[in-house]
Amino acid sequence: MVGEGFAFDMIRRIKLNKEASRLRREHANERVRRMHSAESHYPLPDTTPEEIEKILHESEEKKEKDESYFKWGGFIIFGALIVVALIAWDIFLIYN
Numbered sequence: 001m002v003g004e005g006f007a008f009d010m011i012r013r014i015k016l017n018k019e020a021s022r023l024r025r026e027h028a029n030e031r032v033r034r035m036h037s038a039e040s041h042y043p044l045p046d047t048t049p050e051e052i053e054k055i056l057h058e059s060e061e062k063k064e065k066d067e068s069y070f071k072w073g074g075f076i077i078f079g080a081l082i083v084v085a086l087i088a089w090d091i092f093l094i095y096n
Contacts, residue, residue, distance in 0.1 A: 047055075
């Protein structure tokens with residue numbers, strides 16, 4: 001029969017996928033065990049309130065710069081579209 005090879009191939013692939021899934025699950029479980037059994041965890045950073053204040057201020061400045069960048073980019077694109085529309089309108093009026 002034509003489908004026998006196909007069926008055996010599907011059975012073989014299912015077995016391979018089960019094995020790969022089992023290995024992946026064991027690897028993930030081992031990683032979690034190693035994470036939980038670590039004697040020294042990562043220390044928290046020693047950040048002073050002044051440093052936090054500085055970081056927050058810098059992030060606000062960056063946010064304002066980004067907003068300004070996008071605003072002016074939008075203005076430039078909108079202006080370019082208006083110029084193109086005016087040129088197209090002039091061309092339309094000249095040839096009609």
